[in-house]
Amino acid sequence: MLEVKDLHVTVEGSEILKGLSLTVNAGEVHAIMGPNGAGKSTLSAVIAGKDGYEVTSGSITFEGRDVLEMEIEERAQAGLLLGFQYPVEIPGVKNIYLLKAALNAQRVARGEGEIPAPEFMKLVKEKINFMKMDSSFLQRAVNEGFSGGEKKRNEILQMLVLQPKLAMLDEIDSGLDIDAMKVVAQGVNSLRDPERGILIVTHYQRLLDHVEPDVVHVLVDGRIVKSGDKDLALELESRGYDWLVEESAA
Amino acid sequence: MASQEMEQLVRREYKQGFVTDIESDTMPPGLDENTIAFISHKKGEPEWMLEWRLDAYRQWLKMTSPSWAHLDYPPIDYQAISYYSAPKKPEDRPQSLDEVDPKLLETYEKLGIPLHERAALAGVAVDAVFDSVSVTTTFKEKLSEAGVIFCSISEAIRNYPELVKQYMGTVVPKGDNYFAALNSAVFTDGSFVFVPEGVTCPMELSTYFRINAANTGQFERTLIICEKQAQVSYLEGCTAPMRDENQLHAAVVELVALEDAYIKYSTVQNWYPGDEDGKGGIYNFVTKRGDCRGDRSRISWTQVETGSAITWKYPSCVLRGKDSVGEFYSVAVTNNRQQADTGTKMIHIGENTRSTIVSKGISAGRANQSYRGLVKIGPRAKNARNFTQCDSLLIGDQCGAHTFPYQEIGNSTATVEHEATTSKIGEDQLFYCQSRGISEEDAVNMIVNGFCKDVFQELPMEFAVEAEALLNVTLEGAVG
Ligand SMILES: Nc1ncnc2c1ncn2[C@@H]1O[C@H](COP(=O)(O)OP(=O)(O)OP(=O)(O)O)[C@@H](O)[C@H]1O
Ligand SMILES: [Mg+2]
Numbered sequence: 001m002l003e004v005k006d007l008h009v010t011v012e013g014s015e016i017l018k019g020l021s022l023t024v025n026a027g028e029v030h031a032i033m034g035p036n037g038a039g040k041s042t043l044s045a046v047i048a049g050k051d052g053y054e055v056t057s058g059s060i061t062f063e064g065r066d067v068l069e070m071e072i073e074e075r076a077q078a079g080l081l082l083g084f085q086y087p088v089e090i091p092g093v094k095n096i097y098l099l100k101a102a103l104n105a106q107r108v109a110r111g112e113g114e115i116p117a118p119e120f121m122k123l124v125k126e127k128i129n130f131m132k133m134d135s136s137f138l139q140r141a142v143n144e145g146f147s148g149g150e151k152k153r154n155e156i157l158q159m160l161v162l163q164p165k166l167a168m169l170d171e172i173d174s175g176l177d178i179d180a181m182k183v184v185a186q187g188v189n190s191l192r193d194p195e196r197g198i199l200i201v202t203h204y205q206r207l208l209d210h211v212e213p214d215v216v217h218v219l220v221d222g223r224i225v226k227s228g229d230k231d232l233a234l235e236l237e238s239r240g241y242d243w244l245v246e247e248s249a250a
Numbered sequence: 251m252a253s254q255e256m257e258q259l260v261r262r263e264y265k266q267g268f269v270t271d272i273e274s275d276t277m278p279p280g281l282d283e284n285t286i287a288f289i290s291h292k293k294g295e296p297e298w299m300l301e302w303r304l305d306a307y308r309q310w311l312k313m314t315s316p317s318w319a320h321l322d323y324p325p326i327d328y329q330a331i332s333y334y335s336a337p338k339k340p341e342d343r344p345q346s347l348d349e350v351d352p353k354l355l356e357t358y359e360k361l362g363i364p365l366h367e368r369a370a371l372a373g374v375a376v377d378a379v380f381d382s383v384s385v386t387t388t389f390k391e392k393l394s395e396a397g398v399i400f401c402s403i404s405e406a407i408r409n410y411p412e413l414v415k416q417y418m419g420t421v422v423p424k425g426d427n428y429f430a431a432l433n434s435a436v437f438t439d440g441s442f443v444f445v446p447e448g449v450t451c452p453m454e455l456s457t458y459f460r461i462n463a464a465n466t467g468q469f470e471r472t473l474i475i476c477e478k479q480a481q482v483s484y485l486e487g488c489t490a491p492m493r494d495e496n497q498l499h500a501a502v503v504e505l506v507a508l509e510d511a512y513i514k515y516s517t518v519q520n521w522y523p524g525d526e527d528g529k530g531g532i533y534n535f536v537t538k539r540g541d542c543r544g545d546r547s548r549i550s551w552t553q554v555e556t557g558s559a560i561t562w563k564y565p566s567c568v569l570r571g572k573d574s575v576g577e578f579y580s581v582a583v584t585n586n587r588q589q590a591d592t593g594t595k596m597i598h599i600g601e602n603t604r605s606t607i608v609s610k611g612i613s614a615g616r617a618n619q620s621y622r623g624l625v626k627i628g629p630r631a632k633n634a635r636n637f638t639q640c641d642s643l644l645i646g647d648q649c650g651a652h653t654f655p656y657q658e659i660g661n662s663t664a665t666v667e668h669e670a671t672t673s674k675i676g677e678d679q680l681f682y683c684q685s686r687g688i689s690e691e692d693a694v695n696m697i698v699n700g701f702c703k704d705v706f707q708e709l710p711m712e713f714a715v716e717a718e719a720l721l722n723v724t725l726e727g728a729v730g
Contacts, residue, residue: 048685051677076687088678092700101696102686109687141700158686 001026001197002047002080002166007058009039009046009222016042018222019058024166027194031208031233032201034219035241040201041085043219044168048082049075062166076102077109079165083155083172085201089143095154096138099124099161106162127160130190132183148175156187166197173207185210205237218244277334283307286435289334293404293438296411302424306434309425316428320620320652321589323533323560326498333436333469389453396452398482399444403471406442413444417475421504421541421568429500429535429562437471437502445480445511454483454710470501476511478544483514485713499558500535509544509571514552516709518717521557531559531588538565542574542603550577551594552708554717559588564622566595569603569631576605579708583721584617584649593622593654598631598664607638610702613649620652627664634664642672643701645694695721 002024009017016039024030032040046053047060049072060067062080070078090098104114115123128135131153143151152172159167169188176184188211191198200211208216208230216232217224218241225244226232236244277288286307290300315326393400399410407414424434445451476482486503499521505513521532534557540549551565561584567576578594596605605625613619625636642651655668675697683693699706699718706714 050681050685072681072684073687073689076685082685084682088676088682090679090682090697090700091673092703093696094700097696097700098683098686098688101688101692102683105689105692106687162686 001063002199003059003061004043004047005059005061007043007046007060008056009042010054010056011042011052015056016222017046020219020223022217022224024197024199026165026197028214029192029198029200029211030215030217031213032199032217032219032224033203033233033236035245038219039222040219041170044082044170044199044201047075047080047168048072073105074109076164077106081159081162081164081167083152083159083167083169085170085174087143087146087151087155089141089145091141091144093142094138095140095142096124098142099138099158102158103162124161127157130160131157131187133157149177149180152176152184153180153187156184159191160187165195166199167191168199168201170201171203172200173202173204181206182210205233208233220245277332279330279332281328281331281333281436285333289436289438292334293407295404295407298411298415299407302419303435306424306431307436310428310431310435313425313428313431320591320618320622320654321560321562323589326533328432331498334438392452396449397446398449398451399442400455401442403437403440403442403473406473410442410444413475414442414473417506418471418473418504421506421539422502422537427537430502430537433469433471433500433502433537437469439469440471440473440501442472443474443482443484445476445482447477447508448479449477450480451482454485468499470499470503472501472503473506474504474513474515475506476508476513476547478508479510480508481512483710484516485710486515486517487519497531498533498535501537503536503538503565505538505540505549507540507542507544507547507549507571507574510546511544512548512550513540514550514710515540515565516713517551517553517555518713518720519553519555519557519561520720532557533560534558534563535560536563536565538563540565540567540576542567542569542571542576542600544574545571545600546573547571548575548577550575550579550708552577552579552705553581554705554709554720555580555582555590555592556720558590561588561590561592563590563592564594566597567605568597568599569605569634570599571603572600573602573604574600575603577708578605578607578609579705580609581612581702581705581717581721582610582619583612584614584619586615586617588615588617589619590617591620591622593620593624595624595626596636598625598627598634598636601630601632601634603631603634605634605636607636607640608704608708609638609640610705611640611642611651612645612698612701613642613651614645616648618650618652620654622654622656624656624658625666626658627661627666629660631661632663634661636664636666638666638668639704640668640670641701642670643698644672644674647674 004020004022007017007020008015020043034040042053046055047067055068062078065078067075100120107113107115124138128138133153143154146154152175155172172184173181185207213230216228216230218226220241283304286303287300290303422430425431443455474482474484505515507513521534542549549567553565555561565578569576576596582590582592584590593609594607596607607623609621611619611621621640623638625638627634638655640653644651651672653670657666659666675694679697680690680693683696684690698721706717709717
């Protein structure tokens with residue numbers, strides 16, 4: 001469903017992605033690992049449409065559509081959803097209001113019409129319970145004063161409510177305590193579906209112990225230098241990245 | 251999103267009000283004692299009123315225009331202004347909504363203005379179109395049953411001279427400030443409300459007023475009196491855009507609350523702000539003051555200001571009575587070249603007096619906005635308390651927000667708290683919302699409305715809904 005081909009991306013004059021290719025099919029869970037600064041967040045940001053990234057060559061298509069031609073909100077409406085590494089705070093806007101606005105925007109774009117309020121409340125209640133979050137989070141301003149872990153749970157909550165076709169999760173596991181890690185992993189697993197693709201950016205095997213990936217990629221210096229199955233992640237855990245960095249330089 | 255785009259986003263064309271070039275019964279420009287005598291005569295006023303006006307005029311002549319505000323505008327030529335224009339005759343007005351600019355109608359629609367009010371707001375000759383007269387009559391009957399007097403200030407001067415004499419100018423004295431003095435000399439219209447002892451006004455004073463507001467003069471004068479234990483909620487202005495050929499507006503509003511009385515005064519102001527360069531916009535210099543004269547009385551100002559090229563306005567409360575309460579809730583939006591210098595004064599005189607100030611300022615484009623608040627605690631104001639919350643939201647990076655909190659504390663038992671924040675609608679916030687499928691425009695609206703929530707919830711229900719819609723329309727357009 002997602003196809004990235006020979007993608008070159010420049011940020012403020014320097015090339016960050018240097019010919020990256022990646023294919024995610026429906027039903028698959030992909031993990032992207034790699035050293036700090038390799039370009040993992042850049043990749044997900046470019047797919048989501050963040051400003052300030054110049055695509056100098058290459059392409060991104062999602063279900064046959066040229067993603068680079070789509071507005072940010074159109075990408076989300078088409079089912080591409082990014083869970084942020086650093087979710088932003090929006091004072092004054094209630095969490096539940098954002099959820100509802102987002103869901104309705106997506107539904108309206110798909111021609112489904114807005115969700116009736118009781119149905120929405122039921123849906124949100126179910127999902128928030130699943131994420132073991134207190135319902136008071138719905139009434140609080142988006143991410144405002146949330147702890148690091150609470151922000152991450154909130155990102156997954158949005159995924160569960162919005163039900164994207166392709167979920168991209170950027171370091172959704174960083175800053176989580178052990179229990180929260182399990183809850184977040186459960187959330188991600190509940191998204192697993194033959195119709196859905198999942199792309200996880202992570203540094204740790206911990207998350208992958210709970211969410212078993214179908215494919216593991218290693219991103220080094222703007223390129224995917226190695227792909228393999230879940231065992232590749234285990235290998236990285238024990239050997240680090242140096243051997244791959246050398247291999248790719250050779 | 252680049253800041254240029256951000257600017258694009260907030261740039262919007264004013265949904266223009268109705269303009270007509272049919273001549274009305276207008277006095278030639280110029281101001282002297284004859285002008286004032288003419289106005290007074292046209293209004294059929296008694297001699298004492300004319301004397302009152304002339305006294306104000308003589309004081310005004312000795313005053314100079316205030317220069318302390320954070321505003322920038324060319325000097326006003328008071329001799330170039332015409333001070334009297336009779337209401338338009340029905341035959342000179344559009345005869346039906348079909349003759350009205352469809353754009354304006356579209357705006358009314360977006361704002362959810364009730365159908366029967368649209369015609370009046372658009373300046374349509376009301377009698378020809380619908381039965382607002384009977385609506386008005388029903389209102390009047392209900393009010394008079396309750397003993398409430400609600401009429402134009404001119405009528406009040408003729409029919410209730412004793413009440414007017416007793417109260418007018420006691421809250422805002424004739425020579426209070428430059429613009430108040432000018433208003434006292436030349437005011438042509440406005441409202442008068444009197445709620446007798448123990449009476450709660452049976453309705454919000456809004457609809458009736460809004461219909462009349464279509465012909466609001468440039469020098470309005472409003473006087474509201476609540477006797478002991480009386481209550482009233484008064485709604486001024488409307489969210490519908492209004493165009494006015496008069497560039498200068500200098501209104502005076504006086505509120506008097508006796509023991510245990512409560513006056514709630516809500517304003518939504520959306521006058522023409524001028525084009526992108528600020529040309530043609532209204533200058534709005536208003537003096538609004540409430541006097542909590544009786545013990546346990548309460549006066550509450552709520553305002554949503556989105557219009558005008560220049561706004562100079564500080565609704566204030568004088569807390570004279572023991573345990574009296576003053577409140578000020580404000581949302582001010584400035585865009586393009588708009589300038590606003592607004593805020594409030596809370597003057598604590600009596601014991602245990604309390605005041606709350608919540609001010610939300612939104613600046614976009616190249617607009618400038620200042621909050622100026624004075625909290626003054628007099629020597630007798632034992633245990634007086636004030637809480638001030640003053641927040642600014644910036645959209646884009648060419649606009650400005652300034653906060654000038656003044657405190658004069660003359661009693662050591664007083665508690666005065668001030669909190670202030672300035673935030674920016676960040677590109678990160680917009681990206682976050684957009685990446686959830688919400689359009690840029692909706693994201694801005696969502697953030698702005700969230701920012702203003704504390705104030706909107708103070709507005710009467712029907713106004714709150716309109717105010718929210720107004721902000722959306724105000725910041726609408728020109729995305730991408
Ligand atoms: N706006 C920017 N301006 C300049 N450099 C940038 C910008 N955004 C990203 N970069 C650079 O691009 C490189 C890749 O950053 P990116 O955030 O994609 O890395 P990452 O793989 O997600 O790293 P981490 O594991 O630390 O999250 C880094 O060197 C970073 O400094
Ligand atoms: Mg990253």
